[in-house]
Amino acid sequence: MTSGYYGRPVLKAPVWKPAIAWYFFTGGLAGASSSLALAARLAGNHRLARSALVASAVGIAVSGPLLVVDLGRPARFLNMLRVAKPTSPMSVGSWLLAVFGPASAAAAASELTGRVPRLGRIGAAAAGGLGPAVATYTAVLVADTAIPAWHESHRELPFIFAGSAAASAAGAALAFTAVDAAAPARRLAVTGAALELGAFRAMEWRLGDLAGPYRDGTAGKLAKAAEATTAAGALLVSVAGRRRPTAVAAGALLCAGSALVRFSVFRAGFESAADPAATIAPQRRRAAAASDGRELPSTS
Amino acid sequence: MTRMGFFTDTSICIGCKACEVACKEWNDVPDDGLDFLAMSYDNTGGLGADTWRHVAFIELPRGGSAVPSDAGQAGVRWLMSSDVCKHCTHAACLDVCPTGALFRTEFDTVVVQQDVCNGCGYCVPACPFGVIDKREPDGRVWKCTLCHDRLKADMTPACAQACPTESIQFGPLEDLRARAAGRLGALREAGVAEARLYGADEHDGVGGFGAFFLLLEEPGVYGLPPDPVVTTRDLPRMWRAAAGAALALGGAVAAACLPRR
Numbered sequence: 001m002t003s004g005y006y007g008r009p010v011l012k013a014p015v016w017k018p019a020i021a022w023y024f025f026t027g028g029l030a031g032a033s034s035s036l037a038l039a040a041r042l043a044g045n046h047r048l049a050r051s052a053l054v055a056s057a058v059g060i061a062v063s064g065p066l067l068v069v070d071l072g073r074p075a076r077f078l079n080m081l082r083v084a085k086p087t088s089p090m091s092v093g094s095w096l097l098a099v100f101g102p103a104s105a106a107a108a109a110s111e112l113t114g115r116v117p118r119l120g121r122i123g124a125a126a127a128g129g130l131g132p133a134v135a136t137y138t139a140v141l142v143a144d145t146a147i148p149a150w151h152e153s154h155r156e157l158p159f160i161f162a163g164s165a166a167a168s169a170a171g172a173a174l175a176f177t178a179v180d181a182a183a184p185a186r187r188l189a190v191t192g193a194a195l196e197l198g199a200f201r202a203m204e205w206r207l208g209d210l211a212g213p214y215r216d217g218t219a220g221k222l223a224k225a226a227e228a229t230t231a232a233g234a235l236l237v238s239v240a241g242r243r244r245p246t247a248v249a250a251g252a253l254l255c256a257g258s259a260l261v262r263f264s265v266f267r268a269g270f271e272s273a274a275d276p277a278a279t280i281a282p283q284r285r286r287a288a289a290a291s292d293g294r295e296l297p298s299t300s
Numbered sequence: 301m302t303r304m305g306f307f308t309d310t311s312i313c314i315g316c317k318a319c320e321v322a323c324k325e326w327n328d329v330p331d332d333g334l335d336f337l338a339m340s341y342d343n344t345g346g347l348g349a350d351t352w353r354h355v356a357f358i359e360l361p362r363g364g365s366a367v368p369s370d371a372g373q374a375g376v377r378w379l380m381s382s383d384v385c386k387h388c389t390h391a392a393c394l395d396v397c398p399t400g401a402l403f404r405t406e407f408d409t410v411v412v413q414q415d416v417c418n419g420c421g422y423c424v425p426a427c428p429f430g431v432i433d434k435r436e437p438d439g440r441v442w443k444c445t446l447c448h449d450r451l452k453a454d455m456t457p458a459c460a461q462a463c464p465t466e467s468i469q470f471g472p473l474e475d476l477r478a479r480a481a482g483r484l485g486a487l488r489e490a491g492v493a494e495a496r497l498y499g500a501d502e503h504d505g506v507g508g509f510g511a512f513f514l515l516l517e518e519p520g521v522y523g524l525p526p527d528p529v530v531t532t533r534d535l536p537r538m539w540r541a542a543a544g545a546a547l548a549l550g551g552a553v554a555a556a557c558l559p560r561r
Contacts, residue, residue, distance in 0.1 A: 004520055004521075004523040005339075005346070005356060005358070005521075005522060005523025006337075006339045006342075006523075008345065008346055008523055009430060010429070010430050010523055010524070010525050011425065011427070011428070011429075011430040012348070012424045012425060012427065012430040012431075012432070012433050013424075013425070014421065014424060014425040015421035015424050015433070015434045016421055032549060032553065035549065035550060035553045036553050036556075036557070039553045039554050039556070039557035040557050042557070043557040043558065043559055044559070045557065048557075070420075070421075071418050071419050071420055071439070072417075072418065072419015072420070072421065072434055072438070072439025072440050072441075073417070073418045073419045073439045073440060074418075076399075076416075076417075076418035076419075077418060079399040079401070079416060079418045080398050080399060080418070080420070082399050082400055082416070083398075083399065083400040085395075085397075085398065085400070087395040087396065087532050087535060088395065088396045088397060088398045088422070089396070089535075089538075090396065090398040090420060090422050091398035094398060131549075131550075132545075132546035132547070132549040132550045133542075133546050135546070135549060136542045136545045136546045136549065137542060139541075139542060139545070140535075140538045140539060140541075140542045141422075143534075143538050144396060144426065144531050144532060144534075144535055144538060145392075145396075145422075145425040145426045145531055146392065146425060146426060146427060146428040146528075146531050147425050150425075151531055151534070154534060154537065154538045154541060155537070155541045156541075157541075158538075158541045158542040158544070158545030158546070159541075159544075159545045159548065161545065162545040162546065162548055162549040162552075163549075165549060166549055166552055166553065169553075170556075183560070184556040184557040185556070187555070187556040188552060188553060188556035191552045191555070191556065192552065195548065195552070269425065273425060276523065279525055280520045280525065280526060283525050283526040283527040283528070284518075284520055284526045284527070286526075286527045287526045287527040290527070
């Protein structure tokens with residue numbers, strides 16, 4: 001009987017609304033964009049740095065409200081900074097955003113207005129350095145739950161999110177940067193897309209029986225759409241990324257694919273939580289394996 | 301202070317639901333609707349924001365017949381069990397709470413501070429038992445407090461106080477564990493081979509429960525996870541994977557921006 005108690009779920013489904021799935025996308029876009037901006041600046045590519053700085057600031061400006069509206073008590077959002085807890089990825093993320101958000105905003109504001117360049121440089125350096133953490137901590141956030149499709153993919157999820165973030169940052173840069181300055185974005189688009197797609201496949205392979213939600217149902221459809229969109233974007237960049245209209249189209253495809261893969265992961269958690277067999281069956285196998293060799297298993 | 305807890309001996313539960321009612325009354329837990337669930341005598345369903353004790357009713361076919369026959373109880377083996385928050389030694393809800401609203405009390409129980417909770421909902425999917433949930437439209441999460449207020453007044457929690465068969469026993473966890481071991485031995489001796497303790501082992505995935513059980517079937521039959529593990533046990537591995545991914549992202553960005561000849 002792996003159907004459990006009248007087929008009811010063992011776990012509670014997350015109470016997070018789709019705003020959180022959107023945040024996974026906007027936060028990843030912001031994080032990777034700020035790193036792209038910093039690297040482009042250091043390489044002397046100021047036009048690319050400028051568009052990436054703006055993309056980062058827009059991404060993080062959208063992220064804040066997305067996170068606050070999802071709270072049951074939005075007025076208490078500052079309670080997130082009441083404590084600092086390394087055991088809570090959400091606490092770690094709150095502190096990351098508390099530094100990253102203002103840094104990214106300062107960098108973009110200084111870039112656009114030309115004022116306080118020194119503060120702008122400090123902001124750009126801080127945001128660029130923290131960017132990879134902002135883009136990947138959300139994978140730990142979902143993995144650090146009891147939901148099998150999330151928890152058991154904790155090794156691959158950060159790489160999926162990193163690849164997805166890189167692809168979206170490259171996509172945004174492609175759409176808003178002149179083609180002669182966008183060569184780094186074209187290269188990043190291809191590596192990001194490859195990382196996203198490869199890590200997703202690796203996750204499905206490792207999950208085995210638990211990968212069901214990523215193949216079937218709504219999450220499965222989103223995963224297939226993400227794969228097709230991201231692959232199309234990367235292909236378009238490779239063959240026609242030097243032409244402005246196709247670069248814009250490829251950028252849009254990459255951003256869409258990046259968002260879709262986050263939606264798929266988000267949705268898969270709900271479907272996995274709803275399935276009592278996904279919770280009970282692997283644990284029963286584990287318990288049976290552990291009790292082998294013991295005489296009388298008094299607890300189970 | 302001494303760690304306090306529950307020992308729920310389901311072998312003497314009669315399914316009266318006095319625990320459910322007493323809990324609702326004492327803790328002022330709101331009504332969550334009257335649904336007929338067609339699940340034996342259970343119209344409560346399961347633990348949640350507005351149900352902190354839940355009595356499960358399981359009708360196991362005895363012998364060959366899969367359906368309860370006209371012979372009535374002769375064809376059915378009844379299992380009744382009052383479920384509750386486990387007050388884990390290693391509590392995932394408490395670990396992942398970003399505000400510190402969930403805390404460990406002086407009785408080693410796990411309680412939500414309602415004046416701190418901001419309704420982020422992280423504890424909800426973190427619990428390996430599906431205990432804690434968000435109350436709409438209140439916006440915050442709620443669960444069993446092991447009657448923290450009553451404990452502070454040296455009183456027994458409402459559910460244990462109301463239980464007419466002492467299926468729910470309250471006391472210092474050490475005493476309860478000893479009592480449970482004795483009860484298990486007596487049942488085994490009487491030929492109840494399926495009897496087992498659930499959550500009494502300090503070396504399980506959550507470090508043992510503050511509220512543990514004596515079950516008459518394997519946990520999965522009651523809708524309980526057979527081998528629950530606190531999700532944060534794997535957190536160091538997760539942070540390492542994320543660090544690797546963050547490095548890969550930084551490397552990919554840097555490589556893309558390297559000047560080309």
